[in-house]
Amino acid sequence: MSYFAVFLPMKDEEKSKAFRPAHLSFLEEKEEEGFIFAKGRFADGSGGLVIYKGEIMEQVEELVKQDPYVVKGARDYEIREWVMSSKAVLPE
Template sequence: MKFFATFLPMKDAQKSVDFRAEHLDYLAQRRSEGKIFANGRFVDGAGGLVIYMAESEAEVLDIVQQDPYVVKGARGYEIHEWDIVTEAVLPDKK
């Protein structure tokens, strides 16, 4: 299994608001399939990051191109294979 850091740069802030629920539902589906290591938005409004787990970049490209944010033109995408050195242990959120 490989890791792929996928930057989703903001293209249209209003579309990001409009299609947020669809995007999050889509990510929840991919998470339930074991395809997502981590995800989140950038607080400066630049977009977001999803770290996918997959066998190939082609597999991630297929997943990303079905994301409602990408389909509806809210976000662009940049995919980079990520050579993870260590997995962080995060404290429980309260």
């Protein structure tokens, strides 16, 4: 199992607002299926980051292409394989 950091930079703010519920529902579904390690938005509003779990980059890219943000043109995406050096415990 590998990790892939997916950057979702803002492309269209209005579309992003409109499709946010569908995007969050999509991420929740993928998280329940075991494909998501972490997710969140950037504090400056420029987009967000999702760390997917997968076997190969192409598998993750196929998932990312199903994200309503990407499908509807609200966000671009960039995928990089990410090597975790240690697992931090984040406060609640």
